[in-house]
Structure formats: C-alpha cells, structure tokens
Amino acid sequence: MTAPLDFSNWVCPAPLRDYPAIVMGHGAGGKLSAELINHLFLPAFGGPRGPLTxxxxxxxxxxxxxxxxxxxxxxxxxxxxxxxxxxxxxxxxxxxxxxxxxxxxxxxxxxxxxxxxxxxxxxxxxxxxxxxxxxxxxxxxxxxxxxxxxxxxxxxxxxxxxxxIPAGVNIGPEQARPGDAIIVSGPIGLHGVAILSVREGIEFGAPVVSDTAALHSLVSAMLASGARIHTLRDPTRGGVAAALNEIAADAQIGIEIVERDVPVPPAVQAACELLGMDPLHIANEGKLIAFVARDDAERLLAAMRAHPLGRDATLIGYATADHPGVVVARTGIGGMRVVDTLVGEQLPRIC
Amino acid sequence: MTAPLDFSNWVCPAPLRDYPAIVMGHGAGGKLSAELINHLFLPAFGGPRGPLTxxxxxxxxxxxxxxxxxxxxxxxxxxxxxxxxxxxxxxxxxxxxxxxxxxxxxxxxxxxxxxxxxxxxxxxxxxxxxxxxxxxxxxxxxxxxxxxxxxxxxxxxxxxxxxxIPAGVNIGPEQARPGDAIIVSGPIGLHGVAILSVREGIEFGAPVVSDTAALHSLVSAMLASGARIHTLRDPTRGGVAAALNEIAADAQIGIEIVERDVPVPPAVQAACELLGMDPLHIANEGKLIAFVARDDAERLLAAMRAHPLGRDATLIGYATADHPGVVVARTGIGGMRVVDTLVGEQLPRIC
The missing domain is CATH 3.30.1330.10 (PurM-like, N-terminal domain)
Known part of the structure; x- marks a missing residue:
C-alpha cells in the first residue's frame, strides 16, 4: 500500500497558513488565487520552470x-x-x-x-x-x-x-513599458452584472446581457494596423483592476487611469452603486485591454473602432515609470486612489 | 434577454431517448458513452468534421x-x-x-x-x-x-x-489489419481492482496496487525495435474488452484472443470471481495493447520484455478478416465467446 493517506509530512507554505482548506476566494482570480498558484502549485510543479500562466x-x-x-x-x-x-x-x-x-x-x-x-x-x-x-x-x-x-x-x-503566433508578433504582459497608452475595447462590467442579475433576481434598469465574444478577429485587425502593441489582456475574473495590477507587476511599471474615461454602462453603474461594488472589479468576457506605444494610440483606436467588437474603444490612461507595480485612478473629483486587486471573491463562479 | 431557458426546441437524437438525463453509465466508456458522443456532441460540434477522439x-x-x-x-x-x-x-x-x-x-x-x-x-x-x-x-x-x-x-x-509524432510513424486504430498479432504489455485489471478494494473495503488475497505509469518510454523502445506496429491502445475505462472492440470497429477487422493467455493476476481473478466481473472489463492505467505485423511479433515482444514496464508482455491473439467488428475469446474449455463492451458502468469514477 503506497497511498499517502498520512499528510503530516506536507509542509504548508507560509502565505497559505491562514487557510487549512480551500475557500471560494482561492478561485476568484485575486490575491488568494495568486497565493495558491505561487506557493502551492508552482513549487510542486518544479519551481523555476516558468510561471503557470x-x-x-x-x-x-x-x-x-x-x-x-x-x-x-x-x-x-x-x-x-x-x-x-x-x-x-x-x-x-x-x-x-x-x-x-x-x-x-x-x-x-x-x-x-x-x-x-x-x-x-x-x-x-x-x-x-x-x-x-x-x-x-x-x-x-x-x-x-x-x-x-x-x-x-x-x-x-x-x-x-x-x-x-505570427512571425514578428511579441506580445506579453512583460512587454508593457512606461509611456504606453492604455486602451479598453468597450464598456466594462457587462458579464459580471448579467450573471449577478440572474443569480440574485435583481434588475438594474435595462436588462444587462453578457458580452461574451471571441476577440481574435479584433486582435487581427489591431495587429494589421501596424501599431506597436506591447500587451493585451482580457479582463475576466477580477475585472480591469486585476488585469492592470497583473500587468503592472509583471512589467514593473506604474499605471495611471482616468476614472471617468473608463466606459461604464449605466446599468453596470447602477448595480455597482446598489451593491457597493467597483466596476473595475467586475468580470468581462468580450473585452480587451491594450498597451500600445503612445504615438500609435490614435492609429490603434481607429483600427479598433472600425471593428464591431471595438467600436467603443477608449483610451483610459498611461503607463508610467513612477510607482512600479501600483495602479492608480484619477477620480471624478480630481483626487487619486489606488486601484487594488481584491483578496478573494466579489462574485464566485463568474466563469 | 437571450438566455435559451426554453429547451422545447431541442430534438433529442434517437438513440439517447431512453435517458432524459445523464446517468453514471454515460461516463463509463461503454456503449452509453459512445451514444452520447456520437449522437449529442459530434452533431453539435459540426458533424462530419472528424471523430471526437x-x-x-x-x-x-x-x-x-x-x-x-x-x-x-x-x-x-x-x-x-x-x-x-x-x-x-x-x-x-x-x-x-x-x-x-x-x-x-x-x-x-x-x-x-x-x-x-x-x-x-x-x-x-x-x-x-x-x-x-x-x-x-x-x-x-x-x-x-x-x-x-x-x-x-x-x-x-x-x-x-x-x-x-516522429517522422514515419503512423499508428492508429484504423491501421490494424487482419493477421496482426495482438500483444498486451503486462498483467491486467490492477487499477480497477485497487480502486474497488479501497472503495468497498474488501481485500482480495494480496493487496492490489494500481498500475498507473507513463508508457511513452516503453513506446519509444517498441518503435526503436523496428517492428511494424499498426495500433496502440491503453485499455483504461472499459478495460481490454472496450479497447479491442473499438479497434475492431475502427479497423473493420475481427479479433480473436485466447482467454488463458491473457495475464490476469490471482488477486484480480479472485476479485472478479467474488463480484461476478470479467477481468477483460476492468480498467488499467499502465498497460497497453499493441497490434503488430505477425512476422514482427517476436521482435516486438523481446523489445518490450527488455523494458521494466513491458517485462510481462504477452501475445494474446490475432486480428482476422472474419467477423469484422466482433471480438471473440477462445475459452479455457475450448469454446468461443463474444467479448462485448459493457452498456454502462461496471465501476464508475475509475479515473
């Protein structure tokens, strides 16, 4: 019998010690998910053999x-x-x-x-x-x-x-650099609020429909524009906030967005106000964020807006050499706030 | 709202009509699994675009x-x-x-x-x-x-x-042909009986340990022997019986095995007798079946026996042009019996 039914030899990695067992937040794409991956799975899978992305x-x-x-x-x-x-x-x-x-x-x-x-x-x-x-x-x-x-x-x-991956294309989170313009392909929060509304039986003004869509043809159109795209990310679990924080950490850049430039549909706004949530944390299933060389931003926006899945593409901010690893938002009243990743779940089983 | 919460338009394919909902047997690798794949998934996924293997x-x-x-x-x-x-x-x-x-x-x-x-x-x-x-x-x-x-x-x-897939290698179920020798790499039934013993709390003589193993190095040694290998299959869910029946159907050949030549460990035999099961239906997780040109069988057996995972490799029968699609076994008392695939589960959640 070689079944390891005695688990006393297993040493729990330090950052996981508060949780003897899996909680919903371990699957939410936030800090708990990252702890589980970085401290349990990656070491078990052989440590430095590259990130489990x-x-x-x-x-x-x-x-x-x-x-x-x-x-x-x-x-x-x-x-x-x-x-x-x-x-x-x-x-x-x-x-x-x-x-x-x-x-x-x-x-x-x-x-x-x-x-x-x-x-x-x-x-x-x-x-x-x-x-x-x-x-x-x-x-x-x-x-x-x-x-x-x-x-x-x-x-x-x-x-x-x-x-x-086509020849010459080299896109990844580590490619983002200070000065890059940050573009979102359209209104955010629709998938998360659609799930929420049906799960909780709440309507937030107009019915909200998930934005689920395949984005590869939009990406093709973006690549064809010739703009120097450094990073692409679809902001699913954890929303735009998690996506930007991951890129800020991977590329060791700061990120500054302008809150009122982020396209938030009225029904998403209403749901967030009712439930005390931040639209930046809500999941999307048919949107992308692009980091592009500042001089190419207009060209990329034009290419995106010519595609049905990018017609509401918007510039929301810039990458900066200041505060590497940190995402900040300029608020409507002119202040600045840190946009953090959630620890655990805002809405479990969103995807 | 576009959620298709009315399912009345969905037409249930004929062979599935006896089951309005999923039963355990749909996951057992037998006839019910095949019905689900062939009549529900494959048509939905676009029909003739090739088998979902x-x-x-x-x-x-x-x-x-x-x-x-x-x-x-x-x-x-x-x-x-x-x-x-x-x-x-x-x-x-x-x-x-x-x-x-x-x-x-x-x-x-x-x-x-x-x-x-x-x-x-x-x-x-x-x-x-x-x-x-x-x-x-x-x-x-x-x-x-x-x-x-x-x-x-x-x-x-x-x-x-x-x-x-190395250049020149062309192995697949449809490549098996009449006259091929059929070799099993070692004793069968160990994984299934190991799961059964711990799940049911029964011991069958000696403790039975799963044979789980990665077989690719054995396959490399087999390819290096130069033997003309036509088909390889690991007999997991559904056991040797399901594997042979699938190959018989895919290649449109008959298969004839000699029951007493199939290596069945005493504890597996004991478990099968106690529970009224056929060792040919028991799952394996570290065995393979090879169909090889008859003249190359001895050479392949020698190469397999020189490898730790194939040291008990055994010739168990031959493919034939007779009774295409049907597997038969010559029994210990000299008769013949048809070796069929089970309809549903013998032991659910085996892998």
Whole structure:
C-alpha cells in the first residue's frame, strides 16, 4: 500500500497558513488565487520552470504556439447573453488571442453530474459548436466523465486552445513599458452584472446581457494596423483592476487611469452603486485591454473602432515609470486612489 | 434577454431517448458513452468534421502533433499505488504515447471544492510534479476554479497533452489489419481492482496496487525495435474488452484472443470471481495493447520484455478478416465467446 493517506509530512507554505482548506476566494482570480498558484502549485510543479500562466508559449517545428487551458464552472449554466458552452469556447480563444496568436483548435472535456438534463446539455453543446464555427476554430478532441448526483453541478467544461503566433508578433504582459497608452475595447462590467442579475433576481434598469465574444478577429485587425502593441489582456475574473495590477507587476511599471474615461454602462453603474461594488472589479468576457506605444494610440483606436467588437474603444490612461507595480485612478473629483486587486471573491463562479 | 431557458426546441437524437438525463453509465466508456458522443456532441460540434477522439492529430509548421485531453474524477482521490494527481499526468501522457508520439508538455486545470484540505491538495500537486518530471514533460499552463461545498468532490483535474509524432510513424486504430498479432504489455485489471478494494473495503488475497505509469518510454523502445506496429491502445475505462472492440470497429477487422493467455493476476481473478466481473472489463492505467505485423511479433515482444514496464508482455491473439467488428475469446474449455463492451458502468469514477 503506497497511498499517502498520512499528510503530516506536507509542509504548508507560509502565505497559505491562514487557510487549512480551500475557500471560494482561492478561485476568484485575486490575491488568494495568486497565493495558491505561487506557493502551492508552482513549487510542486518544479519551481523555476516558468510561471503557470493562463497562456503559455512553446516552439514546435519552428512554429510558435500559444496554449491556454481554462475550466468553466459558471453558475447558472444559462445567463442573459449566453451559456457555459459558448463561454468555454470564447474564453479560451481569447486567452490565445491575448498572445497575439491566431487560434487553430480547441479540446473540450466535460464533467457531467448525474441527472443533468440531456436537453440542456444538447443546447450547450450546440452553442459550443456554433461559437467554434463562428470563430473558425475546430474542436479536435474531447472527453466525458460523469460524477454522482451531488458531487458536481450540472456540467463543468474545460477547454484547451492552441494558436499560432505570427512571425514578428511579441506580445506579453512583460512587454508593457512606461509611456504606453492604455486602451479598453468597450464598456466594462457587462458579464459580471448579467450573471449577478440572474443569480440574485435583481434588475438594474435595462436588462444587462453578457458580452461574451471571441476577440481574435479584433486582435487581427489591431495587429494589421501596424501599431506597436506591447500587451493585451482580457479582463475576466477580477475585472480591469486585476488585469492592470497583473500587468503592472509583471512589467514593473506604474499605471495611471482616468476614472471617468473608463466606459461604464449605466446599468453596470447602477448595480455597482446598489451593491457597493467597483466596476473595475467586475468580470468581462468580450473585452480587451491594450498597451500600445503612445504615438500609435490614435492609429490603434481607429483600427479598433472600425471593428464591431471595438467600436467603443477608449483610451483610459498611461503607463508610467513612477510607482512600479501600483495602479492608480484619477477620480471624478480630481483626487487619486489606488486601484487594488481584491483578496478573494466579489462574485464566485463568474466563469 | 437571450438566455435559451426554453429547451422545447431541442430534438433529442434517437438513440439517447431512453435517458432524459445523464446517468453514471454515460461516463463509463461503454456503449452509453459512445451514444452520447456520437449522437449529442459530434452533431453539435459540426458533424462530419472528424471523430471526437481521445487523441487528435494536427499538423503545425510541418510538425505532426498529437493532442489529447482528459478529465480525472477518480474516487477516492488517494488509492493504493497513487492518487488523482499522477493519474492525471500519466493518463494523458499515455493517450499521447498511443499515437506513437513523444509527449512534450501538459496543461492542468483544477476544479476545487470549497473545503478541500490544503495538505491533500499539496500532496496531489507534488505527485503531479514528480510524475511530470519523471516523464520528462513540462506542465506549461494551468487554471484553478473553486466551486461551493457540495457542488464538486474535492478536486477534479483536467489535463491536456501535446506530443510530437516522429517522422514515419503512423499508428492508429484504423491501421490494424487482419493477421496482426495482438500483444498486451503486462498483467491486467490492477487499477480497477485497487480502486474497488479501497472503495468497498474488501481485500482480495494480496493487496492490489494500481498500475498507473507513463508508457511513452516503453513506446519509444517498441518503435526503436523496428517492428511494424499498426495500433496502440491503453485499455483504461472499459478495460481490454472496450479497447479491442473499438479497434475492431475502427479497423473493420475481427479479433480473436485466447482467454488463458491473457495475464490476469490471482488477486484480480479472485476479485472478479467474488463480484461476478470479467477481468477483460476492468480498467488499467499502465498497460497497453499493441497490434503488430505477425512476422514482427517476436521482435516486438523481446523489445518490450527488455523494458521494466513491458517485462510481462504477452501475445494474446490475432486480428482476422472474419467477423469484422466482433471480438471473440477462445475459452479455457475450448469454446468461443463474444467479448462485448459493457452498456454502462461496471465501476464508475475509475479515473
């Protein structure tokens, strides 16, 4: 018998000691998630062999591949604007696209709960097929497992995507540099508020619909503009705030945004005011943030606005050499505030 | 609101009609699994765009890649001989190796249940790191999600693997042909009986330990022998019976094995007799079946027996042009019986 059923030899890494067990916040994309990855998974997986990122780069036969994997556990499975199926396709395509890569293929693995209605599964599968087809991506491999009733939640979907990084494209969080202009592709907060409204049964003025979309064709149009794009990031879990903080840390730059320039739809604003949330922390599933050489910002904005998914693209701020690792926002009344990442969850199981 | 909360338009494909919802058997790798994949997922994903197999082949930059994804939901998480972590690494490496490919990299995505003890997760992650390192494979990307207590089961792990298919290697289920010798790499049934013994609290004579292992170095040794290997398959869920039936169907060949030549350890035999199961249906996690040109069988057996993971390799039968799609076994008393695939589960959540 070699089963290690005695765990007393396992030494809990220091930053995790406050939590003997997993809490919801470990999956929220904030500081707790980062602790779990940096202090439990990465050392176990061999330490300095490189960061466990959402999208990795590897070279095969002279081609540069971007590879990304994501599990989708969104609740409810169906929400205004989409369902878990297209989210699982679009979300992984977007992680690939944020490396500047053209997505080629996806795998999909399903963990089904006993009792999951077949008609719901059928609609989800059809949504996936449609989303993949629209994106020009092939579903090449899959797996299906079933767990007993009460040990799953309808369906969880894990997608893994592969894309080709075009020659000459070198986009990554570490490429952002002081002076870069920061552009967001459109209004923020729609996915998070859509989930929230259906989960909590609240309406915030106009019905809010998830922005789930595959962004690779927008990225293609952006690359074709010739603008010197340094960094792309889709602000999903943790919202724009988490995305900007990660880039500030990875590139060791400061970031300064102008709060009133960030496009926040009225219904998102209303939801945030009602529930005491910050729109910068709300998840998006069809938006991107671009860091671009300052002189190329106008050209990039023009290219983005000519694309349906970027028609509301807006300049929201600049990277700076000051306060590296820190994101600040100029507020409506002229002050400055630090835009931090949340510790744990604002809204669990958002994607 | 575009959420498709009315499912009345969804037309249930005919062979699934007996089941309005998912049952455990849909995940057991038998006939119900095949129905779900062939009649629900494949049509939804675009029909004739190729089978949704466990390992796919794509060409990138002149290189031929094998890609495979698998979700692991084994219960219990720790079992004699291993845990879910190394199973998730070895299982996906093996799917890649069964294409004759050399595995390069893995992604790993975790669905954690609130309340999962961190020490157990730490030990699982360390097992994954060790298994990957032993196999010479890098864990390049990952994701972590958390679901509420009672909506998961500790941890589910989805791994996706990438491997390079060497030039000249063309191995696949459709390559098997009449006359091929059929070799199994060692004693069967160990993983399934190990899980069963710990889950049911039964001992079957000697303690039975899972055979979980990464088989790619055995495959390398087999390829180096120069034997004309046509097909490789690791007989996991559904056991040797399911693997042989799938190959018989894909290659449109008949298969004839000699029951007493199949290596069944005494404890596996005892468990099967006690519980009324067929060793050919029991899962393995460190064995492979090879179809090889008859004249090369001895050479391949010698190469396999020189490798630690193949030292008990045994010839168990031949492919035939008779009864295409049907697997038969010559029994101990000289008769013949059809070796069928199970409809649903013999033992759910085996991997």
């Amino acid at each position: 959402d999208a990795a780069r590897i070279e095969i036969g002279g081609a540069r591949l971007a590879i990304s994997t994501d599990s989708f556990v969104v609740r409810p499975l169906f929400f205004p604007g989409g369902n878990i199926g297209e989210l699982a396709v679009n979300g992984t395509i977007n992680d690939i696209a944020m490396m500047g890569a053209q997505p080629l293929a996806l795998t999909a693995s399903f963990i089904l709960e006993e009792g999951m209605p077949l008609d719901q599964l059928g609609v989800i599968a059809e949504s996936m097929g449609r989303a993949a087809q629209q994106a020009g991506v092939t579903l090449i491999a899959g797996d299906t497992k079933v767990v007993d009733r009460g040990h799953g939640d309808g369906v969880f979907i894990t997608t893994t995507g592969f894309g080709l | 466990d390992a796919a082949r794509i060409e990138i930059g002149g290189a031929r890649l094998a890609i495979s994804t698998d979700s692991f939901v084994v219960r219990p998480l720790f079992f004699p001989g291993g845990n879910i972590g190394e199973l998730a690494v070895n299982g996906t490496i093996n799917d890649i190796a069964m294409m004759g490919a050399q595995p390069l990299a893995l992604t790993a995505s975790f669905i954690l249940e609130e309340g999962m003890p961190l020490d157990q997760l730490g030990v699982i992650a360390e097992s994954m790191g060790r298994a990957a390192q032993q196999a010479g494979v890098t864990l390049i990307a990952g994701d972590t999600k958390v679901v509420d207590r009672g909506h998961g089961d500790g941890v589910f792990i989805t791994t996706t693997g990438f491997g390079l």
